[in-house]
Amino acid sequence: xxxxxxxxxxxxxxxxxxxxxxxxxxxxxxxxxxxxxxxxxxxxxxxxxxxxxxxxxxxxxxxxxxxxxxxxxxxxxxxxxxxxxxxxxxxxxxxxxxxxxxxxxxxxxxxxxxxxxxxxxxxxxxxxxxxxxxxxxx
Amino acid sequence: xxxxxxxxxxxxxxxxxxxxxxxxxxxxxxxxxxxxxxxxxxxxxxxxxxxxxxxxxxxxxxxxxxxxxxxxxxxxxxxxxxxxxxxxxxxxxxxxxxxxxxxxxxxxxxxxxxxxxxxxxxxxxxxxxxxxxxxxxxxxxxxxxxxxxxxxxxxxxxxxxxxxxxxxxxxxxxxxxxxxxxxxxxxxxxxxxxxxxxxxxxxxxxxxxxxxxxxxxxxxxxxxxxxxxxxxxxxxxxxxxxxxxxxx
Numbered sequence: 001x002x003x004x005x006x007x008x009x010x011x012x013x014x015x016x017x018x019x020x021x022x023x024x025x026x027x028x029x030x031x032x033x034x035x036x037x038x039x040x041x042x043x044x045x046x047x048x049x050x051x052x053x054x055x056x057x058x059x060x061x062x063x064x065x066x067x068x069x070x071x072x073x074x075x076x077x078x079x080x081x082x083x084x085x086x087x088x089x090x091x092x093x094x095x096x097x098x099x100x101x102x103x104x105x106x107x108x109x110x111x112x113x114x115x116x117x118x119x120x121x122x123x124x125x126x127x128x129x130x131x132x133x134x135x136x137x138x
Numbered sequence: 139x140x141x142x143x144x145x146x147x148x149x150x151x152x153x154x155x156x157x158x159x160x161x162x163x164x165x166x167x168x169x170x171x172x173x174x175x176x177x178x179x180x181x182x183x184x185x186x187x188x189x190x191x192x193x194x195x196x197x198x199x200x201x202x203x204x205x206x207x208x209x210x211x212x213x214x215x216x217x218x219x220x221x222x223x224x225x226x227x228x229x230x231x232x233x234x235x236x237x238x239x240x241x242x243x244x245x246x247x248x249x250x251x252x253x254x255x256x257x258x259x260x261x262x263x264x265x266x267x268x269x270x271x272x273x274x275x276x277x278x279x280x281x282x283x284x285x286x287x288x289x290x291x292x293x294x295x296x297x298x299x300x301x302x303x304x305x306x307x308x309x310x311x312x313x314x315x316x317x318x319x320x321x322x323x324x325x326x327x328x329x330x331x332x333x334x335x336x337x338x339x340x341x342x343x344x345x346x347x348x349x350x351x352x353x354x355x356x357x358x359x360x361x362x363x364x365x366x367x368x369x370x371x372x373x374x375x376x377x378x379x380x381x382x383x384x385x386x
Contacts, residue, residue: 055361062362070307102297107308
């Protein structure tokens, strides 16, 4: 490492105490500057990742919002068509709206499952809690 | 106040009839043609150099390619790359049309339900054709989830069928509704500025407030324009994946 360059360069091993103090001061100053630059860069990267994650979350949100509505509409339409075909007016419509609702919830659950898998693949952990499956539900 | 719906009006530019079918060239058709030419032209222009160290345009084209290719590989695996041309076309088409719609005075093609429905139905039928071609009747396993006891199977299958048929609807509705709602909001807030300025006096002093809102909403709309192209493409990948590997 080269000595600080001001005035006449003293010979090796022949540094004055002021020069050593000056050198130490500059070295520590450089250290803090490097640290602050690194912290700045790290914050920048984290912010970018955060922004990407937020827009990905928004994409999932936009997806789920229509899943439920679409499934109920399709269910209701199917029921209505069957009703007007078989002449059983309100009953099949009601049944199929319920079924459509179930299909919508199913769609949302599937989307959510995929979202969790996505997050786990990216961050190595899931959000929310994992509850044990009920033993009696199958 | 200017009519916020007026911007979605389809106008006949010049009438055309092919074998008795009304194929009038409308402003919607015009912007679709512009979108196709623009996306095709920009990508061709960007990739003309094919240099190892990409130019600015080339690196944009490359990152678009990488983005969609990553999406396809993530959701379908390497064999999904067979569908890459289709999926990339969908992405570029929708992205270009959404972005064109953000230019003031331009027509937003993706805010027409018939356009998005046609795109979604195209995906729907491709999924059915590919599904049956690849798996034969095994494609019907999509409606029979594993590990379901036989006595509730009819109910579950019915729900799965409804879920399957709700796909093209939600697929098309999402793109359409987001573009429509966004553009109407933008127009309504922009209308507030003019109304407040027209009212004069103290009300005019409030005019900058909706202007700020319009500024924010415009930024949000650009994000939504991109996200909707992304979501549409992403769901296309997922549905095609179901066609390749039926059963959840």
